[in-house]
Amino acid sequence: MIRRQEAARAAALFLSFAAFFMTCPLTLWDAALFAQISIDRAVEVLAINGLMATSAVLAVGTGLWSMARDSVRMMPAATVLGGVAYALGGSAYALVQTLALPVGPAGICVISVAMGFGLAMLVLGWCRVLCPFGLKRSLLGMSIACAMATFVELGFEAGLLPAREGAFAVLLWLGVAGPVWSACKGVGEIPAVDDTVGDHLWESMRTMVLNPCLGLFLFLFIMSAREFVFMEYEHIGAISVIGAAGIAVALVRFWPRFSLGTVYRTLLPSAAAFFIVLSSFPVGSVSFGAGFLVSHILMAAIALLALASLCAVARAGEFSSVFVGSILCVATSLAVLLGTNVAQVVPDDDALGAILLVCAMAYFVYVLASPLVDYHRLLREGEEGEEVRERDGLPQPHSDALCAALAEERNLSAREREILPYIARGHRPAYVADMLCISEHTVRTHLRNIYRKLGVGSREELIQLVENVQSALRAKSGRRLSRVCPMSFNPT
Numbered sequence: 001m002i003r004r005q006e007a008a009r010a011a012a013l014f015l016s017f018a019a020f021f022m023t024c025p026l027t028l029w030d031a032a033l034f035a036q037i038s039i040d041r042a043v044e045v046l047a048i049n050g051l052m053a054t055s056a057v058l059a060v061g062t063g064l065w066s067m068a069r070d071s072v073r074m075m076p077a078a079t080v081l082g083g084v085a086y087a088l089g090g091s092a093y094a095l096v097q098t099l100a101l102p103v104g105p106a107g108i109c110v111i112s113v114a115m116g117f118g119l120a121m122l123v124l125g126w127c128r129v130l131c132p133f134g135l136k137r138s139l140l141g142m143s144i145a146c147a148m149a150t151f152v153e154l155g156f157e158a159g160l161l162p163a164r165e166g167a168f169a170v171l172l173w174l175g176v177a178g179p180v181w182s183a184c185k186g187v188g189e190i191p192a193v194d195d196t197v198g199d200h201l202w203e204s205m206r207t208m209v210l211n212p213c214l215g216l217f218l219f220l221f222i223m224s225a226r227e228f229v230f231m232e233y234e235h236i237g238a239i240s241v242i243g244a245a246g247i248a249v250a251l252v253r254f255w256p257r258f259s260l261g262t263v264y265r266t267l268l269p270s271a272a273a274f275f276i277v278l279s280s281f282p283v284g285s286v287s288f289g290a291g292f293l294v295s296h297i298l299m300a301a302i303a304l305l306a307l308a309s310l311c312a313v314a315r316a317g318e319f320s321s322v323f324v325g326s327i328l329c330v331a332t333s334l335a336v337l338l339g340t341n342v343a344q345v346v347p348d349d350d351a352l353g354a355i356l357l358v359c360a361m362a363y364f365v366y367v368l369a370s371p372l373v374d375y376h377r378l379l380r381e382g383e384e385g386e387e388v389r390e391r392d393g394l395p396q397p398h399s400d401a402l403c404a405a406l407a408e409e410r411n412l413s414a415r416e417r418e419i420l421p422y423i424a425r426g427h428r429p430a431y432v433a434d435m436l437c438i439s440e441h442t443v444r445t446h447l448r449n450i451y452r453k454l455g456v457g458s459r460e461e462l463i464q465l466v467e468n469v470q471s472a473l474r475a476k477s478g479r480r481l482s483r484v485c486p487m488s489f490n491p492t
Contacts, residue, residue: 010141013129013178018145020126020175022153023090023168025051025119026220026332027237045340046105047093047112052337054116055123056330062124063326075124075322076183082121083176089114090172098165118176120329125179127325131314135260135437139308140252146304147245150238204439208313209324211264211370212306213331218363219303220332222296222356224339236296244300248308260312261434263305271298272364299360316437402466410453419446423459424466 021027025048089111096103096111103111130138155161223237251258251267275295310328314321346352400421407417415438422432429447433440456462 010133010137013182014141014145016174016176016178017126017130017142018149018152019171020122020178021146021149023171023175025115026336043097043108045344047108047115048340049337050109050112051116051119052333052340054113055120056333056337058117058120059123059326059329059333062120063323063330066320066322066326075121075128076186078121079125079128079179079183082118082125083180084118085114086118086122087172087176089118091169094165094168119333122176122179123329123332124322124325125183127310127314127328128321129179129182130311131321131324133311134315135308135312136252136258138311139248139304142307143245143248143304146241150241154235154238200439200441200445203441204318205327207264207441208437208439209310209319209327212309212313213327214363214366215268215299215302216306216328217331217335218360219299220335221339221342222299222360224336225343225352225356236293237300239293240296240300243297244304247297247301248304259434260309260437261430263309267305268302268367271302272367274298275360275364295360312437318438318442402469406454406466406469412450412453413446415442416446416450416453419443420450423447423450423462426459426463 093108093111093115095101096107130142133141152161156164156167161167219240223240226236255262275298277291307328310324313319314324342355343352346355403421403424404417406412407420412420418436419432422435427435429440429443433443436443451457451462454462454465456465
């Protein structure tokens with residue numbers, strides 16, 4: 001019964017996310033439902049600029065606040081207020097444009113600020129709501145929700161679904177229902193549990209938060225710059241989202257060992273190499289057209305993987321969901337703001353296409369080079385006292401119980417208690433980082449603390465210590481048993 005209730009709640013949340021996706025200004029590059037409402041181009045640009053600038057500024061402020069103080073307690077009220085402001089502002093904007101009401105730039109700015117405030121709070125709210133689902137469940141849920149939303153949008157555009165304006169207003173309120181309900185119920189917040197991130201804040205933030213946001217930034221920037229038509233492909237955004245959703249569902253369904261390490265060390269470099277190959281075909285050729293379409297599907301898949309990765313990072317607790325959501329909101333708002341204005345400054349399609357191609361190429365080169373740079377840095381730093389020689393660890397059933405006893409005796413922290421069993425089983429820090437969805441720098445910092453508290457100097461010594469504890473417990477248990485039942489040890 002409980003599982004059914006949880007499944008129903010998850011389905012309701014992701015349906016709300018689908019409604020939010022259909023009306024979110026971050027996806028106006030292909031929001032057919034919104035696009036079919038009569039919108040003056042100059043007014044639209046003014047509204048988008050004001051909205052995204054407000055959202056970015058508020059997100060920066062919230063992120064800084066979360067680093068200095070406990071912002072978790074203030075977020076439920078802010079989410080509710082932001083949801084109401086977003087829904088009212090969006091309804092007013094659609095009403096003004098549909099009825100051609102004489103609202104000047106000042107009125108549009110007021111509506112934009114209200115929606116910008118609401119958007120920032122809702123992005124933070126959605127991060128709080130989705131972070132408990134982790135990597136696979138959030139990726140699956142968001143992929144299906146985005147695909148469903150895209151099909152519905154295309155249905156509205158094709159005239160298969162009536163009452164676009166009324167549906168838009170209803171979907172605005174449905175899109176805010178998920179985070180607002182969760183905020184009222186106090187659902188979703190997972191506080192940060194790491195106290196060592198400050199030692200390597202930039203590196204941890206870059207690898208776990210900024211890198212995913214960069215991929216999402218690229219996709220939204222390109223889609224915002226090209227809007228509804230890209231070369232000869234209409235609705236490239238919709239096609240990309242649907243294709244990316246299919247890829248994401250296949251990854252979750254058919255890749256059991258799918259993890260963050262899979263994303264960063266396998267999928268992203270493969271997509272980067274594939275993109276570079278596809279971009280080498282002559283412009284205007286059939287091969288270039290097919291490659292162009294596949295490239296955008298890959299970028300959309302990267303965007304979905306980025307969102308799911310951020311959910312996993314927020315769940316792991318290395319950074320709070322408020323901080324992660326703030327960075328996400330800043331990246332996405334700036335992407336749409338920059339993309340919209342670049343399209344205004346560079347109206348020529350060929351020139352704009354070249355600029356976007358260079359940006360995409362630079363990102364994918366960074367994706368290919370980043371693992372090598374990180375590996376070199378970690379190799380140079382080394383693992384304090386670690387032996388080069390590999391050694392098999394203890395079986396899981398034995399190591400977990402022994403590590404729990406050692407952690408209790410030596411007063412290890414919560415994160416150190418999570419890491420210790422993996423090391424005792426012989427796993428390297430990179431594997432532990434993938435499993436716990438935290439940065440390798442954080443794992444190594446905690447590992448040094450574990451070595452110090454346990455009085456060992458290497459992973460091999462740690463495994464040996466656990467083995468010695470196991471042998472001592474066995475001997476103690478044997479002596480106790482021989483006192484109780486001496487005949488059990490008599491060979492005759």
